[in-house]
Amino acid sequence: MxxxxxxxxxxxxxxxxxxxxxxxxxxxxxxxxxxxxxxxxxxxxLSDDSPAESSxxxxxxxxxxxxxxxxxxxxxxxxxxxxxxxxxxxxxxxxxxxxxxxxxxxxxxxxxxxxxxxxxxxxxxxxxxxxxxxxxxxxxxxxxxxxxxxxxxxxxxxxxxxxxxxxxxxxxxxxxxxxxxxxxxxxxxxxxxxxxGSFSPKSGFPPLVCELRRSAMSVDYDEGSLSAKKQAGKDQKEIDALADGLHVGDLRRLVGAEAANYTGGIEEMYEKMLAKVESLASDVERSSAMIYAQDKRNRKLRYRAARIER
Amino acid sequence: MAFEGFPPLIADQLHYLLNHSPDSIKIESVWSGNKLNPRILDRFTLVIPYCLDTIKWDVIYNSEYAVTPPDFIFGPDDEDFMPCSTVVPEDGQISSLDKALSEWNNEDSTRLLVLIQGLRDQYVVYQRRRVGQIDDDRVKFEISTVLTRKGIEMQMTSGVDKPEEVKFAVPLVMDMDINKMVVGCPWKHQQKIHLQVVYPILRKYETAPSAPRLRLVSSSDLKALFSVEDVKLSSWMDGMCLAEYLPHLEETLERQILEAVSAIDLRRSFIEALAAFLGRPLEADPTFCRKATFLAASGAFTFVVNFFFSTQFPKQQPTLMLQSCQHLNQLSVPVKSNLLTEYPWSPRWEVGRMAERLCDFLTDEAVNFKKYCNEALLQY
CATH class of the missing domain: 3.40.140.10 (Cytidine Deaminase, domain 2)
Known part of the structure; x- marks a missing residue:
């Protein structure tokens, strides 16, 4: 190397x-x-001189x-x-x-x-x-x-x-x-x-394939096939990690015919994402307190092992 | 040195290191890196003798995780010093340093000493490699010719405004165990004599190498027996090399050390001879016989005579200092004479005659000293 x-x-x-x-x-x-x-x-x-230098x-x-x-x-x-x-x-x-x-x-x-x-x-x-x-x-x-x-x-x-x-x-x-x-x-x-300049956005959301899917498979929203259900379940999991109580189906409102309600859909999505962040924050706070208490106990034991008296 | 601030197990290791190291290692400063308990000390700087100079290493323990072995920060010039081998060597031999680190046990107070010694050994190898990489024909030649001698330490010194130099510390008369030659030896560390050789590195525009600077260095305790400053170094001839220079120097040194050891007996027999005239000494240095104190009297006037012997005795006569037992100045300190060195003396006399002549001188001098004491008191 x-x-x-x-x-x-x-x-x-x-x-x-x-x-x-x-x-x-x-x-x-x-x-x-x-x-x-x-x-x-x-x-x-870049300069006008010394073009001999290879890039x-x-x-x-x-x-x-x-x-x-x-x-x-x-x-x-x-x-x-x-x-x-x-x-x-x-x-x-x-x-x-x-x-x-x-x-x-x-x-x-x-x-x-x-x-x-x-x-x-x-x-x-x-x-x-x-x-x-x-x-x-x-x-x-x-x-x-x-x-x-x-x-x-x-x-x-x-x-x-x-x-x-x-x-x-x-x-x-x-x-x-x-x-x-x-x-x-x-x-x-x-x-x-x-x-x-080299930034390429990465989204945690599942790809919004609703429109494509509709054009290919008539107007039938209810997809019964097993693989589609599996995919929907997987997508839902990804969304659950980001927002609280947002369904995969709701994402459809952001594209296609229902995109007229675009603003409302986005607002709803942000609200649910904020709710998720808040619930995460309170989770973190609770667990931090527990970690802190455990850390204190651990340190006491370590000090005892090293025979440090305080 | 106070170790109270250290966790007890680290304090034990430090105690052991300072008391058992063959080199006299010192602690320069101690401090704490703990946020919650800044009174728990876990860092210190060691001053370790190397190549007749010292190196400073910071030792970093983690008082929060006292079971882990310490880490080390070496000097700013030693960036390349990498004593830990991250790969297992081909011969499968694990060095004592690696072993001490990987099988660290913080309950074992000897481990820090093993670590420091292992690191110092690696440091010797590292400096030798650095010196070997210098593009200087003379240094390369010297290394190749003195390589068979054991215990040579080398060091590179270079600074922004200093010329580059290579220092050698060559241990001399290694076969002589000076500690054993002195009866009732009080020294804790083995006494050593080194020759320091400093080679200026040839700059590009210079053609001929200049002579190296030479200096004899001994451990400080040795001064009681023998002073290396009394040894006259022969001059360095043009085109000479260390392998040529050393044998002659060692011969001279060996002879002078033997003389110095036998000088102890001479001084002892002189003190014994004095006792025949002055009675038992009040006090005498039993190991090196460099000092003796007698009580003397001239009529009713009693006084104390202090003898100070140089290592050059009997070539150099002892220095005398008289001290009255009856005259105290205002601060209740006995009146003392100046140091006396001017009196009849010949190094060729036998010790009995030396003592006899000296006592004759003292009889005369006592009268002068009594007068001096009385005058000194009158002045107040």
Missing amino acids: DDLFLERIEISGPTLASLLQRVSSSPGDVDGLIFGQIHRIVPSN SSSDQLIATVTSFICSGKTVSFYDPLGRVNPRRIDYLRVDSPDHLIGWFSARRKTSNRPSMRELAVSSSLSSQFHLPIEDSENPKSTNMASSVFFLLTTPLADQLIHTHEYRSFQFRSSNQRLEPRSVGIVNIGPAFRGHY
Whole structure:
């Protein structure tokens, strides 16, 4: 595998904020996985001179961090020597559909250089995990190692004004080194419009095939065939995950003849999606309280095992 | 050093490390990384001697998960230092460092020492590899010729405004166990003598390599027996190499150390000879015989005589200092004389004659000293 060079690492403002929040709310040091994509872009620094340079050589690879999972402790998916255990990664990421792009480590009051174990973990991770490079012009994509590493620290001296430090690195297999990379923070706004050039929307809704289906199969709404029922059940499940009490059939109102009531349909759908979000939020709040209580009990036991008296 | 802030199991490991390490490791600073209980310490900086210099490593425990082994942050110049092997080596041999990490047991207080020693061994190999990669013919030649000597440590130093240099720390007279040669040896650590050799790295526009800088360094306790500053280093000839220089230096050193050890007996017999004239000493350094104190009298005037011996005794006569037992100044401190070195002396005399002549001098000097004491009191 080629040791490809990442130009920079990008992370959206909310993702970085939530990463910092997660790290700073934990009592001790933590680590975790980060997910995202790698894009190949052609920089738009076209000039009249030097046309001899081929376009492929000036291509740049950019990693974008889209989400993360925090383990809540250290030495979570690797052993003390830094050897990554793929089974523990699967256990930690649950069924996150995103590509594993690298990992992060957060430790309070330490210098912001990679530690011995962090270097070893990065080396082991990038030798075992790869992700495809997204390239719209050249879909026959190649793979790249999961080589991104985020280091989050807090300053050693208390009197400094800032409270957090973060650096990103790429592990290069050719020299076995973690090379620092600049972090680009992507926010919404006119200044960042360029970042959305490669954006392709993904919807969690099932495809709205109602119209097609009607034209092909007369005006019969009631479809009795087993496969259609199965499909409808599957679609309903997908919708249930997003909205509260919205039926597959209701989606028909958004296309075709009934689209005259379009606004009403959309409003209803948004209301039901909001209801879903609210019920999720209250679920989360309840379970967070339980997790917090359990965490407290666990910590007490850990302290007892380490013979720390408070 | 206070370890109260550390969780007890980490404190045990630290105690063991500091008390049992062959190198004198020190702790520079300790702090906590715990958010909820900032009084629980779990991080510290170790200062570890290396190549006659020190290296600083941060040791990071996680007090929330005290069962996991610590992590290390090395110095800013050691980015490439990667002591953990992430793949099993081909010969299937697992290093002691890897073993200590993968079979970590936080109840075993010896483990931190094993880790630090394993890391330090790896660091020696790492620095040697770095030095070996330098494009400098002389350094390459020196490495190839002194490779058979054991225990050589090397270090690369380079800075933005400093010229590149390679430092060698060559242990000398390894066959001599100095600790064993001293009867009743009080030293905890093995005493060692090193030759520090600093090679300036040849810059592109220079043609001839300049001579390396040489310096003898010993452990500080050794000064009681033998001072390496008294050893005159022979000059470095043009085109010379370390393998040529060392044998002669070691021969000289060995001879001087043997002399220094036998000098202890000379000083002891001199002190014993003094006892014939002055009576039993009030106090005497029993191991190295560098100090002795006697009580003396001149008529009714009694005073204390302090003898200080240099390692060059008997070539250098002892330094005397008299102290009155009867004259106290306003602060109730006994009146003392200046250091006395000017008196008849010959290193060729026998010890009995040395003691006899010295006591003759003391008899005369006692009169002067009494007068001096009385004058000193009158001034107040």
